[in-house]
Amino acid sequence: MTLDTVKHAAGTPDVSQPWKELGLKEDEYARIREILGRRPTGAELAMYSVMWSEHCSYKSSKVHLKQFGEKAPESDALLVGIGENAGVVDVGQGYAVTFKVESHNHPSYIEPYQGAATGVGGIVRDILAMGARPVAVMDPLRFGAADHPDTKRVLPGVVAGIGGYGNCLGLPNIGGEVVFDSCYQGNPLVNALCVGVMKHEDIHLAKASGTGNKVILYGARTGGDGIGGVSVLASETFDSTGPSRRPAVQVGDPFQEKLLIECTLEIFRENLVDGIQDLGGAGLSCATSELASAGSGGMRVELDRVHLRDATLSPEEILMSESQERMCAIVEPGKVDRFLEICEKWDVIATVIGEVTEGSQLEIFWHGEQIVDVPPRTVAHEGPVYHRPYERPSWQDALQADDANKLARPANSDELRAQVLKLVASPNQASKSWITDQYDRFVQGNTILAQPEDSGMVRIDEETNLGVAVATDGNGRYAKLDPYAGAQLALAESYRNVAASGAKPLAISNCLNFGSPEDPAVMWQFAEATRGLADGCLELGTPVTGGNVSLYNQTGETAIHPTPVVAVLGVIDDVTRRTPVAFAEEGQLIYLLGETREEFGGSAWSQVVHDHLGGLPPVVDLEREKLLGEILIAGSRDGMIDAAHDLSDGGLIQAVTESCLRGGKGARLVVPDGLDAFTFLFSESAGRAVVAVPRSEELRFTDMCGARGLPATRIGVVDGTESDSTAVVELQGEFSLQLSELREAHEATIPGLLA
Template sequence: MSLADSDRELVVEELRREPTPAEAALFENLWSEHCAYRSSRPLLSAFESEGEQVVIGPGDDAAVVALPDADDAGEDERTYITMGIESHNHPSYVDPFDGAATGVGGIVRDTLSMGAYPIALADSLYFGEFDREHSKYLFEGVVEGISHYGNCIGVPTVAGSVDFHPDYEGNPLVNVACVGLTNEERLVTAVAQEPGNKLVLVGNATGRDGLGGASFASEDLAEDAETEDRPAVQVGDPYAEKLLIEANEVLIEENLVESARDLGAAGLGGASSELVAKGGLGAHIELERVHQREPNMSALEILLAESQERMCYEVAPENVERVEEIAAKYDLGCSVIGEVTEENYTCTFEGETVVDVDASFLGEGAPMNDLPADDPDQPETDLPQADLEEAFETIVSSPNTASKRWVYRQYDHEVGVRTSVGPGDDAAIVAVREAGQGLAISSGAAPNWTDVAPYEGARAVALENAMNVAAKGATPLAAVDCLNGGNPEKPEVYGGFKGIVDGLADMCQTLGAPVVGGNVSLYNDSPSGPIPPTPTLALVGTKDGYDAPPLALEADPESELLLVGDVGLENGDIRLGGSEYLARFDGSDRFPTLPDDPAALVDAVAAIADDDSTLATHDVSHGGLAVSLAEMVTAEAGLEVSIPVPESADAGPAGVLFHEQPGRVLIQTTDADAVRETFDGVAPVVSLGTPTTDGKITIEAGTETITDDAETIRERRSVIEAELA
C-alpha cells in the first residue's frame, strides 16, 4: 500500500506534518476509487434518488424505502424495506469461493446495520465465455461460495442473473443485492449520535486477512493476481454471521444501538471513521483493545484488516454491559474499543498515538477526478445469413439464454417461508405479510446490450428489470445499482461508463423508480482488456397479495397468446444490435428502438398480469421472441404461432425472432379484447396463435417454419447443467 504523491501533498498540507504509516495507509484506502468514488461521483448526480416512498437514500450502508402498507396501518406502523448492493469482483477472481462468499456476508451486514432483518438475496454474475475452462472454474467457485454462505446464514437467494461474455475472461463480476425488513421503531443509521457514547466491536476476532482490500479493488488486475493478491481477499465464516444476525436482532429489539456500521472496506478504520464523520464528531480508539485472532498484530493491521463478520456499534455507557451479555450469549467476541468524542478521529496503540486526523477530511477530502470521455462508435449494420432452424437451435442452447437451473438449485430459496415465486421466473416474489404486499425482485444487466450501445443499452436494462416485475403483476417501487466499468483513465472506457450512468438514470426516472443506493466498481481491467460497461440493476416492485401468473403455458385451446409492445413489428424497423443472434453468428447492427411511453407500458403490463383472464405471462428479452416462446412450452402445453414479417425488415424472419428489444411481453389470455383495451394507445398488440395440448411448438415466421418439442427444447436449454453435472 502506498499513498499517491499528489494525495500525500494534500494530507501533509491538512495535517501540517507528514502522516504516520497508519494514517498514510488509512488515507490510501479511504481515498481509493473503491471508497471515495473519485471518478464516478461527478456523474452520480444524474440519478433521481428521492420520492415519497424513500426514507433514507444514498450514503448509508443501505437505503430504506417504505412499502404501501395495509389501509389500516398508521404512519408509525409503516413497514420498511432496506435495499443494498455491492460488488466483490477482484476478490472473486483471485479466490472465487471466498471472494463471492464474503460478498454475500458484507451486503447482509450492511442490512443489519440499518436495524433490518435480511429476507432475500439476488446475485448477478458475469464470466468469460462458457467454453473456456478458466471461466467454468470461476463460475463453479463463485456459485459454490454464494450458495454455501447464503444457505448457512438462512437468507434465501431468490433472484439474479448469469451472463457470459469474452471480455470478462480476465475479470469476472460478482454483484450481490440484499433486501431487509424493518420499521420506523427499529431503524438505525450510520450517523454517530453523542460524544461520550462507547464504540463497541462485536463479532469475529480480527486477523490479517483482507489487508488493503479497498486499494486492491481500485486497480487493474495483473497477470499474477491469483497468487500475489491472495492476502487482500477476506475469508468468511457464515456460522459466525448467522450468530451475528441473531445477536443484532436482539440488540435492535432491546433498543441498545445508537448507530451502527458494518466493517467492510478499510476495516475498523473505515467503519469507525465514517460513523463519526457522518455525525460531525470524532472518536478515540485504543487499538490494542480489539479482540484479535493472530499474535503480534501491528496498529496498521488492526486498523485496516477486513476480517469478516464484525460490526461497530455506538452504545450508550449504561447499555454496554447488556451488549456484552448478548454477545457472550451468541458466542461472539466483544470489545469496548473507544468512545465518540467532540473532535478529531484518534487511534492509539499501546500508549502511542498512531492516527490523529479530522474524520470529515479523512472521509470526504479526496479530490474528484476530471477525466476525458470519448463517445462510443456507432456500429454498422452487417447481418449474417444463418439458416433459421440452425439459428433457433443455437440460440436456445446458448449458455446466455439457456436454463440457469444448475445455479439456483444450489441455493436454498425457500428458507424463511416468504418465497412465493422463486428463481427461474421473470422475477421472484417474496411475501411481506407485515404489509400485505408481495415484493417482486429482479436483478441483472445485459453486457451484449451495453457493449454495443452503453446509453441505450443501460436504458434497456432498466426497462427490462421493470418489465420483469410487471409481468408478475407488480409496479416498480425503487432500485439500487452496481455500476461496473474498466479503467476510467482510458477515455473510451470512461465514455462507455458515463453512457451507462446516464442511460440507467434516464430510464429509472422515466419509470418513477428512484435509485436509492448503489455501488461503483471501476478498474475492472486485466491483461485481456476492459470489461463491457455493466450496469447491474436490482429493482423491486410491489403488488397486493403474493400470487402471480406463471411463466409456463396452460393447455387451454380456448385461450390466445398475444405479443405486446413489439415496436419493430409495428413500424418494420427491426434492429438486432446487442442480440445473442449477432454474438453467435458474428454480425453487427444498431440497438433496437425502445417503446415511446415505457412507464405507461409497465403499468399496463402489471395491471393485465393480475387480471383473472390472464393464464400466463413472460417477458421477452435475451434471445428474443424465439427463446421466450420456447421457454413457455411444456410437455402438456405446446404452441402453434404465426408471426408477421414486415417487408421492410432487413433481417427477415431472423430479425423478427431474435431481436431483443425490451418492453415486450407474451400474455396467454382467455379475454383478448380486454388485453387490447388495456394497451390501447400504449403499445401494439399482435395475436400469435393458440396453445395446444401436445407439447410441440410450431413457429411460422413469414414463409419459414420452425418445429420442435418441449422435451428437445428442455435438453437443449440444459447445456450448463449437462456440462457441469
C-alpha cells in the same frame, strides 16, 4: 517495533513513507500532509490509503454519480437515499424495505469461493446495519467464455461460495443472472444483492452521536485475512500472469454471521444502539471514520482492545484488515451492560473500544500512545475528486456502422429451425438450473417466485400477503454499442421484469462495472452510462437509492464491456395474484404486447449464429415501458393474464420456449401481418412482453390495451402437454419442435460444459 506516533510524526517531517506501495498518488500523499499539517503516522497513512482507494472513495466516479441526486424523481416511497449503507423504501402497511447491490469482482477471480462468499456476507451486513432483517439475496454473475478452461476454475467456486454462505445463513437466493462472454475472461463480475425488511420506526443510520456514548466492536475476531482486500484489489487492474495476492481475499464464516444477525436484531428490538456500521471494505478504518464523520462530535478509540485472531498484527494491519462478520455500534453508557449480555447470549465477542468525544477529531491510541489524530470527514467523505478526461473512442463509429441487421439470415425453414435450437442451447440462453439448484431458493417459506422467473418475489407479511419483487439486469453488449442506451435498456428490462410478475416498480440500486478510469474511452463509457441511467430513472420515476461502482475491471489493456447492472425493486399488495412465467393451461391465448422492429444489434442471435457484435442496440422508449408495466400490473391484479414473460435476450422465441418449458405445455404460433418469421422470432426490440390470456378474459384484456394505446397482437395458443408427448413449439408454415427436443437442448449445455 517502534511506532510512528503523532508526536513523533510531527517532529520528523522528512521520514520516507511507503505511500506509493499503499496505492496513493504523489499528489494524494501531499494532500494528506496538507490536511494534517505534518506527515501522517503509519496508522494514518494506512487509513487514508484504504479510504481514498477507488473502491471506497469513488474518486473517479463521484462527479458523474451526483446526477443520481440532481435528477432524482420525486418519490413518496423513498425513506433513505444515497449515502447510507443501503437505501430504504416505503412499501405500505408500516413496512420498509432496504436493498442494495455491490461488487466482489476482483477477490472472486483470485479466490472464487471466498471472494463470492464474502461478497454475500458483506451485502447482508449492509442490509442488517440499516435495522432490517435480511430476507433474500440475488447474484448477477458474469464469466468468461463458457468453454474456456479458467471459467471451469472460477465459476464452480463462485457458485459454491454463494450457495454455501447464503444457504448457511438461511437466506433464499431468488434471482440474478449468469452471462458468459470472453470480455470477462480474467475479470468475472460477481455482484451481490440483498433485500431486508423492517418497520419504519426500526431504521438505523451510521452515525456516532452523543458525547460519552461507547463504541463497541462486536462479531468475529480481527485477523490478517483481507488486509487491504477489496479496497486495494478493486483499485487496480490485473496483469496477464493471472491470480495473485491470495492473502488479500477475506475468509468468511457464515455460521458466525448468522449469530451476528440474530444478535444484532435482538439488540435492535431492545433499542440499544444510537448508530451502527458494518465492517466491510477498509474495515475499522471505514467504520470508525464514517461513524465519526456522520456524527456530532469526535471519537477516541483504544485499538489495543480489538479482539484479534492473530496477536502479531500491527496497528496498521488491524486498521486495514477486512476480516468478515464484524459490526461497530454506538451505545449509551447505561445500555452497555445489556448490549454485552445479548452478545454473550449469542456467543458473539463484544468489546468497548472507545467513545464519542466532544472534539472534532478521530483519535486512535495503541497501548496509550496516540497513533491517529485526523479530521474524520477528510478520511471518510472528503477524499480526492478526479475529473478524469473522457473521450468517445475512435473505434465507436466503426463498431456502430458494422450493422448486425445486414448479417446473413436463415435461407429456409430448416435453417430457421436449426437456429432456434442453437439459440436456446447457447450458454447464455440455456437453462442455468445446474447453477441455481445449488442455491436454496425457498428457505424461510416466503419465496413466491425465484429463478428462472422474470423476478424474484418474497412475501413480507403472512397475514396480508404483502410482498416485494426484485430483478437485476444488464447487457454489456448493448452498452458496448451505445453506453447511454445500454444503461437505459438495463433499467427498462429490470423494470419490465418486475412489472411482468405483477409488482409496481418503486426504486433502483445499481452496480456499475467498468474498465480502468485512467482510459479516456472507458471514462466516456462510464459518463454516458451514468447519464443514461439518471435520465432513465427520472423518466420512469424510480429513484436511485444507492449502489456500487467497480472500476479497473480489465486485464492489461483489455477492458470488459461496460456493464451497468440495474436492480429494480417493486411492491405487490397480494402475492397470491403474482404472474408466473409458465404457460400452464391449454387453450389460453398467447398475446404479444408492444411493437417488433428489425433490431439485431448486440442481439443473442448475432452472437450465437455469427459471433458478431456491431450496429446499434434496440431503441429505448421509456414511456412505452411505463405503459407496458401498467398493463402488466393491471392484468395481473385483475385476473386477465395467467402468465407473462418479458422479451429481451433471444427475442420472442426464447421467451416462448422458456414459458413452455416452465409449464410443460406447447405453443402454436403464427407470424403476425407485417412481419417475417425471422424478425418475429429473433428481434430484441424493447418494450415487449408475451402473455397468456384466458379465453374468458380476452375481450376485457384487449379492450384495456386498446384504450391505453398499447399494441396487443394475438400470435398463438397454448396447446399440448409434455407429459403425453403432445407438446410442440410450432410456427405455422415454418417448423415444429417437440418440447422434449427443446428441453434437451436447453438443459444439457451448462452441465456439459462444467461437468
